[in-house]
Amino acid sequence: MKRRIISIGLIFTMVFFSGCSNGKENKGQTNTKETQEASKQSDSNDSTKSQETSKDDSSNTTKQGSDDSTANTSTGNNKAQTKPESQQKQKSQNTQQPEKGKTETSTESNKSKQIYMGNWVVKKYLASSSISTFSQDDINNMIGKNLTFAQEKANSFKESVSDLNIIMNNPVYEESRVEKNSFEEDNKNRVTFEKLGISSDYITAVNIKDTKGNSCLIYIKDDNTLILVGGGAYFQLDRI
Incomplete structure (x- = not known):
């Protein structure tokens, strides 16, 4: 009778320790899985931010290039307009002012x-x-x-x-x-x-x-x- 009781106690003890061990393993697996998912989410967020930053930098670069191109074009147009104006003025001045010697003689x-x-x-x-x-x-x-x-x-x-x-x-x-x-x-x-x-x-x-x-x-x-x-x-x- 005593042996039977001892056997049953040993069985309960083994079952108890076995359940605790399985729980720890499951818990460890769960924690590991959550850690991996968190790491993936962080990498995804970092990738998204990096892409957004790259897009912003590309947008700013494109905008700046466009502004520089517009400024250069505007400056070129102003120079193109100013040069003929200056030449026309000079030509006008040359036309309106005859040679001094000829004017005095006339x-x-x-x-x-x-x-x-x-x-x-x-x-x-x-x-x-x-x-x-x-x-x-x-x-x-x-x-x-x-x-x-x-x-x-x-x-x-x-x-x-x-x-x-x-x-x-x-x-x-x-x-x-x-x-x-x-x-x-x-x-x-x-x-x-x-x-x-x-x-x-x-x-x-x-x-x-x-x-x-x-x-x-x-x-x-x-x-x-x-x-x-x-x-x-x-x-x-x-x-x-």
Whole structure:
């Protein structure tokens, strides 16, 4: 009887320890499985975050590249627009500003033509060279005579009062500069700038002529005063 009881106790003891061992093994397996699943979930989360970060970086890179491309394109367009504008401005400035020498020459030429063009009257006698074709009566007859210098016509004057009656059609006006020393030497100092009332060192001479051989010589004293030369005599012309 005692042996039977001891056997039954041993059986219960073995069953108890066996159950505890199985429980521990199952528990260990469960814990291991949970740990593996947690590790997989963590790896998955890390992979997802890495992908999202990569996408964000790629998006930012693309956006920055696009912005840089737009900026470069805009800058290029601005340069392209600015260069022709600058060239056009420079070209405009070059077109509007002629050469200085040509401008001055044109201005002086136009000014001199404006001076002697118009209607004039013989105001007074000034001087005569050593050889003159004018008598005192001729000189007196010259005072008060009218002359006209224009593009279409001009009075002729050479050696006599009657020459004023000859009208030159479409005359040619030729200007030249006469220096004081040269002028007075040619006239053997009988006619000087001082006698003609000229204070500068030179004077502008205008030789007027037509195709028929008619001519007239005048000097420009100022805007309203000319000097008419003919037959060795010098007369002052005033503007009318």
